[in-house]
Amino acid sequence: MRLIRVRDYDALCETVVAKILDRVQSGSRVNLGLATGSTPRGIYSRLVEDARVNGTSYRRVHTFNLDEYVGLSPKAPESYHHYMEEALFRHVDFPRGGTHLPDGTTANLEEECRKYEAAIQAAGGIDLQLLGIGVNGHIGFNEPGTSFSSRTHVVTLAESTRRANRRFFDHPHNVPKRAITMGVATIMDSREIFLMASGSDKAEIVARLLNEEVSESLPASVLKRHPQATMIAEETALAGLSAVGTEGKHA
Numbered sequence: 001m002r003l004i005r006v007r008d009y010d011a012l013c014e015t016v017v018a019k020i021l022d023r024v025q026s027g028s029r030v031n032l033g034l035a036t037g038s039t040p041r042g043i044y045s046r047l048v049e050d051a052r053v054n055g056t057s058y059r060r061v062h063t064f065n066l067d068e069y070v071g072l073s074p075k076a077p078e079s080y081h082h083y084m085e086e087a088l089f090r091h092v093d094f095p096r097g098g099t100h101l102p103d104g105t106t107a108n109l110e111e112e113c114r115k116y117e118a119a120i121q122a123a124g125g126i127d128l129q130l131l132g133i134g135v136n137g138h139i140g141f142n143e144p145g146t147s148f149s150s151r152t153h154v155v156t157l158a159e160s161t162r163r164a165n166r167r168f169f170d171h172p173h174n175v176p177k178r179a180i181t182m183g184v185a186t187i188m189d190s191r192e193i194f195l196m197a198s199g200s201d202k203a204e205i206v207a208r209l210l211n212e213e214v215s216e217s218l219p220a221s222v223l224k225r226h227p228q229a230t231m232i233a234e235e236t237a238l239a240g241l242s243a244v245g246t247e248g249k250h251a
């Protein structure tokens, strides 16, 4: 896993946006894997601004989000459908039917997981996957202990994840207990991966990620086995390391 160390959140966003625009502006068909949470917000707002100012088109871009809560309607403000619609989808010209998130409201969740996995395969796989990192090292909603061979599946969220995501909900009781997430193996099939780490609350898990062996108890550690994975981390997220590498160093 390559490590790019950046000064601050602006630099993190600019680095990732440049990589995405490289692909999108190539004019070739591209499948993007997208993440939610606070970290990618500045990336989406910069993409929207770029499309407004420079007219970048997304007509050949298809998207697959990592995850969605079980039981939240796509219209619910806390749903990842709603987040993506507001942050990106409604502002740029994706092809009709080109944006995908798992449906957490369906009666048959297992079937939905199979369909989501099949849709990714049918589209030709993910070219570029964006990832945030949970405070417990999760990627997507793959909590510690998830098998590295997992495919899209239903998960029970860890209490630490529900606590971390409470800020997006009116009341703690409203934070869903389950979600659908791409599996670890689904994520690892992506041709290129960017793991973004922002803020001091990620310093502890980032230090563990860089210092510890690859293990299912720290899901993000699997990325060290990916040939094209890069972690882009702000100074604040690297504060838990005594001596960290500089740009381009392999973690």
Ligand SMILES: N[C@@H]1[C@@H](O)[C@H](O)[C@@H](COP(=O)(O)O)O[C@@H]1O
Binding pocket: 035, 036, 037, 038, 039, 040, 066, 067, 131, 132, 133, 134, 135, 139, 140, 141, 161, 165
């Ligand atoms: N399911 C999402 C993850 O995909 C995300 O990476 C993580 C970190 O979010 P944040 O960027 O808000 O710290 O939160 C959620 O749990």
